Amino acid sequence: MADLDALQAELSGLKLETHPSLVKQKSRDFFWYSPVLKRRLDDVTGDLVVTPSSEDDVARVLAACYRHDVPVTVRGAGTGNYGQAMPLAGGVILNMAEMTAIRSIEPGVVVCEPGAIMADIDRRARTETGQELRLHPSTHRTASIGGFVAGGSGGVGSVRWGGLRDLGNIVRLKVLTMEAEPRVIELAGEDIHKVNHAYGTNGVITEVTMPLTAAYEWVDVVVGFDALSSAAAFADMVANQDGILTKEIAVVAAPAAHDYFLRHQRFIGREQHVVVLMVAPFAMDALAGLVDRSKGTLTYRSDVTVAGDGESVPPAYELCWNHTTLRALRVDPAITYLQILFPYPDHLTKVAAMADKFGDEVVTHLEFVRFDGNVACFGLPLVRFTSEERLDEIVSVFETAGCPVFNPHRYTLEEGGMKQTDPVQLAFKKETDPKGLLNPGKMIAWEDPSFDYSSHKTYLFPGLHRA
């Protein structure tokens, strides 16, 4: 048993929290989006929250935890939705919320501490230099940049820039190792992959350098269509228009957009399948031409005065990505979701086939992205949850049809990803975390190297520590 009292004594002078209900609060993220994870992880809690304010503090915590064999799970803002930031084996929650310094903003790059919230980075970059981050999740207002790099994959901006995994979308990272004397390692280029989307299992990110691009007063747009296929074709066409600068293109099938986008409801007919876009102001005339050509109806644009009661509406990006799921869940708690790649070049054919196959049980929601340089789409469909078995069946139907599923109902890296060991991330963990104390239970390759992915069994971490 780890001696937590001795650990606390060694950490004196740092900000510590041990009150069980406050520790439990900081042990949770948005895992409850998944009824499967909710059931498995609801009781998970850490023992102690430590809030460092500098890289030296982080090194002190890691060295002390290493000495006492105490697991450490890093927490950004806790908006991850696969239990990424949940301390499955208990121990310390390393809360990065006070490491928020934005150190420099130059043409093309920002350097900041990992706890900086993305909306704050964008606000400063925009005001001081007319720039903004290339990519952000739809949790822009609440999520940290370190959490995005370690736990996210892409989002708003991916239609132009691809995902975080694409070379160049993260410039440089500083990482601390979990050793007797923690070392600082700087990663750039291909090496970024070692910790990008590794859930903090192989190092604690203490500084992030991200690329910036020109900022625009993006116009939020909603276009309605009579048929889902017309909406998807329009979205694909706009995403492929090199001259029309867009930051976001999503499709939501009827009647979900009307039923779940409550503050936009007055702009959307119940029968309308919608395309939600963020468009650069100078491209709006060109976009309007494409809407006409495609027989769509421009039902909402944020740059013109909206008649009505003046009630404000959320930004378009908060209708997209997992905010679509969030809005659906608020109206109908029985809804859950999946994450599916519809690969180029026959993505639209596959979207249509799957929509026909599942009908109302799996409601189409697409996010258009550049994937390996081509426009393809991710599906984040809204799924009417009946049972775990049925959810697994739906997953296997998509996979058999050639649409890989990044299963959001699993808490491990491999099961939520490519269902295979990532040798680069595993090798880096051997180097940086020899005792396996960073975020235990999330990397199957470390916990159970003989795990058989072809068995389709769910990996259950044997060290799960409950309240």
Ligand code: FAD
């Ligand atoms: P956390 O949830 O706190 O952490 C995420 C992971 O990173 C954890 O494994 C944690 O241990 C690790 N971590 C955090 N900080 C560090 C660090 N300094 N060093 C090492 N590891 C660290 N994700 C997307 O990619 N795109 C989306 O569009 C998107 N939309 C979302 C919408 C909703 C409504 C919700 C609930 C979630 C969404 N997400 C999305 C998931 C999540 O919001 C993002 O990935 C977000 O960037 C996570 O940031 P965070 O600060 O909340 O990280």
